[in-house]
Amino acid sequence: MTDVSMTVNGREMKGSVEDRTLLVQFLRDNLGLTGTHVGCDTSQCGACVVHVDGKAVKSCTMLAVQASGASVTTIEGIANGVELHPVQAAFREHHGLQCGFCTPGMIMTAVDMINRHGSSLDEKTVREELDGNICRCTGYHNIVKAILSAAGAAQTPAMAAE
Amino acid sequence: MYETSYTRATSIEEAARLAAEKGEEAKYLSGGMTLLPTMKQRLAAPEMLIDLRHVGELKGITVDGRAIRIGGGMTHAEIAQSDAIKAVCPGFTSLAGLIGDPAVRHMGTIGGSVANFDPAADYPAALLALGGTIHTDKREIAADDFFQGLFETALEEGEIVTAVSFEAPDACAYEKFRNPASRYAMCGVFVAKRAGGVKVGVTGAGSDGAFRWSEGEQALSGNFAPEAVDGLTVPEGNMLSDIHGSSAYRANLVKVVTKRAVKKAQGH
Numbered sequence: 001m002t003d004v005s006m007t008v009n010g011r012e013m014k015g016s017v018e019d020r021t022l023l024v025q026f027l028r029d030n031l032g033l034t035g036t037h038v039g040c041d042t043s044q045c046g047a048c049v050v051h052v053d054g055k056a057v058k059s060c061t062m063l064a065v066q067a068s069g070a071s072v073t074t075i076e077g078i079a080n081g082v083e084l085h086p087v088q089a090a091f092r093e094h095h096g097l098q099c100g101f102c103t104p105g106m107i108m109t110a111v112d113m114i115n116r117h118g119s120s121l122d123e124k125t126v127r128e129e130l131d132g133n134i135c136r137c138t139g140y141h142n143i144v145k146a147i148l149s150a151a152g153a154a155q156t157p158a159m160a161a162e
Numbered sequence: 163m164y165e166t167s168y169t170r171a172t173s174i175e176e177a178a179r180l181a182a183e184k185g186e187e188a189k190y191l192s193g194g195m196t197l198l199p200t201m202k203q204r205l206a207a208p209e210m211l212i213d214l215r216h217v218g219e220l221k222g223i224t225v226d227g228r229a230i231r232i233g234g235g236m237t238h239a240e241i242a243q244s245d246a247i248k249a250v251c252p253g254f255t256s257l258a259g260l261i262g263d264p265a266v267r268h269m270g271t272i273g274g275s276v277a278n279f280d281p282a283a284d285y286p287a288a289l290l291a292l293g294g295t296i297h298t299d300k301r302e303i304a305a306d307d308f309f310q311g312l313f314e315t316a317l318e319e320g321e322i323v324t325a326v327s328f329e330a331p332d333a334c335a336y337e338k339f340r341n342p343a344s345r346y347a348m349c350g351v352f353v354a355k356r357a358g359g360v361k362v363g364v365t366g367a368g369s370d371g372a373f374r375w376s377e378g379e380q381a382l383s384g385n386f387a388p389e390a391v392d393g394l395t396v397p398e399g400n401m402l403s404d405i406h407g408s409s410a411y412r413a414n415l416v417k418v419v420t421k422r423a424v425k426k427a428q429g430h
Contacts, residue, residue: 002168019168019211020201043199046265055239055268061198062269065168066191066213112264131345132263 004068008033009077017064024048026064027074035075035104039134046133049105049112050074056112058132075104078111087111087150096146098137109133110147121151164207174219174299174322177212181320184210190322191215192274193237195266220273220324225250228330234273234297234323238262241272253334253427254292257284257352260338262345273323276308279315279371281402282346285326286372288336291352291363294328311370331356333386335427339366339419341406348407349415351375351423359383362420367412369402378420386428388421 005014008031015030027033027050036059039047043061050059051073078085084092087110097103113129114121126144135143168191171177181188189208191197192215200206214220220235225246232241241247242259261267261275261284275283276296289296289305296308299322308316317323331354338350347366354361360382365372381390396416401409 018165020163020166022163041202043195043266046263049265056265057268058265061195063168063194063198063211065170066194066215109264129264132265 002065002068004064006067006069007071009073015064019063019065021064022060023050023052023062023064023067023072024059026067027059027072033074033076037101037104039101039105044132044134045102045105046109047102047105049108049133051108051112054115056109073108075108078107085111087114087147090146090150091143094142094146094149096138096143102133102135102137106130106133106135106143110143110150113147114151117151119152121148121153123148163201164204166201166208166211168211168213170213170216172216172218174217174324177214177217178299178320178322180210180212186319188212188320190274190277192235192277193270194274195262195270196274196278196280214273214322215271220271220322223247229327230254230330231297231325231327232272233325234276235271236273238267238270238272238275239264242267251328251330251334253336253352253354254288257288257336257338260284260336272326276326277315277317277323279309279313281312281368281371282348282350282366283372284336284338284347284350284365287350287363287365288334288352288354289326289328289363290372290374291334291354291361292328292331293354293361294326296323297325297327298322299324306374309372313371333427335423335429337419337423337426339415349412349419351416351419353382353420353423353427355382355386355427360386362423364416364420367401367416369400369409373400375416375420378417382420382424386424388424390424391417391420 001016037047039045043058048060052070126147187209191211191213220233222233224231238258238261248255275285294305296303303316334354336352338347341348349367350365352363362375362378396413398409398413401412403409
């Protein structure tokens with residue numbers, strides 16, 4: 001077992017893990033942060049996306065020991081108390097989810113996307129950058145709409161369903 | 163995943179020493195975007211992982227005139243976003259931006275990709291077409307000599323890819339025909355044009371990994387236009403064949419994707 005320590009959602013967290021423990025297992029099983037989901041477990045679906053040192057990564061494809069010393073943000077860490085993060089609020093407003101399983105990963109990917117592109121985001125870029133997040137319910141239209149809305153993008157997506 | 167042990171190296175010297183002590187049971191871990199999924203499927207079970215992600219010597223991009231050098235530890239995202247590379251060789255940054263997805267690009271590194279030499283990896287096509295050099299902790303190897311076969315490179319046990327370098331060509335472009343499900347290249351073609359001629363690197367299609375299409379190079383060196391390869395036929399003998407596409411299909415893709423890449427390079 002190896003001792004790991006990392007800042008998770010602003011708090012110092014420590015734990016003892018096997019070296020083969022995935023970051024997502026550490027977050028869910030050791031820290032009880034079950035908002036981060038495991039969908040495919042093969043780095044394709046993006047339900048497990050968290051931020052490590054400010055960048056979106058797939059926590060099912062990173063070892064907990066790799067993240068030791070890093071700053072990790074999960075879906076539990078983005079709201080301000082009871083006040084939803086703007087991206088969470090936009091997903092609610094625009095009905096960017098149905099079953100909700102992919103939503104934590106979608107939102108963490110969207111926050112990262114908006115951090116990098118800001119209000120210059122357009123529909124094409126959003127759709128391209130959702131390459132690594134799979135949703136089996138919505139057909140993506142309202143997810144795209146929510147992300148563009150949260151980004152304050154000038155362009156309104158023509159395709160988005162009400 | 164089978165049990166393993168993790169060690170974080172902070173210098174190339176330390177990483178190489180650890181690998182030499184452990185022998186072939188040790189594996190270098192860079193971004194882990196191929197190695198960790200492979201370990202999760204129990205297709206690989208190294209006893210020791212030596213993490214290279216915190217080795218400062220593997221970081222950095224230098225662009226001196228048209229000479230580009232990229233540290234082995236640079237991620238696909240860092241390469242895709244490099245304005246310095248983009249200014250002289252936009253075909254290369256756009257290739258990096260087509261690898262995997264944003265989260266994968268944040269972790270995966272050029273050194274890891276080059277060392278692994280997956281038959282559908284994107285960089286090898288570019289490094290072959292650009293006449294690039296692969297730098298290791300022991301030597302420098304020309305791309306033509308480095309890439310040898312399916313997952314097979316000139317790297318010796320414990321050797322670390324420290325950087326890649328190449329000279330920006332007059333024009334270049336990468337075109338990728340993706341498998342619609344996996345999003346990997348079923349055929350990716352990088353064309354690079356210089357005063358001395360044109361080089362064509364092909365990935366995803368060949369059964370021995372990325373290769374140079376010499377007939378295409380000859381035709382395009384005479385006339386750098388998509389129609390220059392119209393009369394050519396790519397032999398299917400050395401093409402991959404699977405449920406996604408037969409070798410005949412992939413052979414034809416080489417030609418089609420090359421034409422698209424040339425068209426794109428003309429636009430730059």
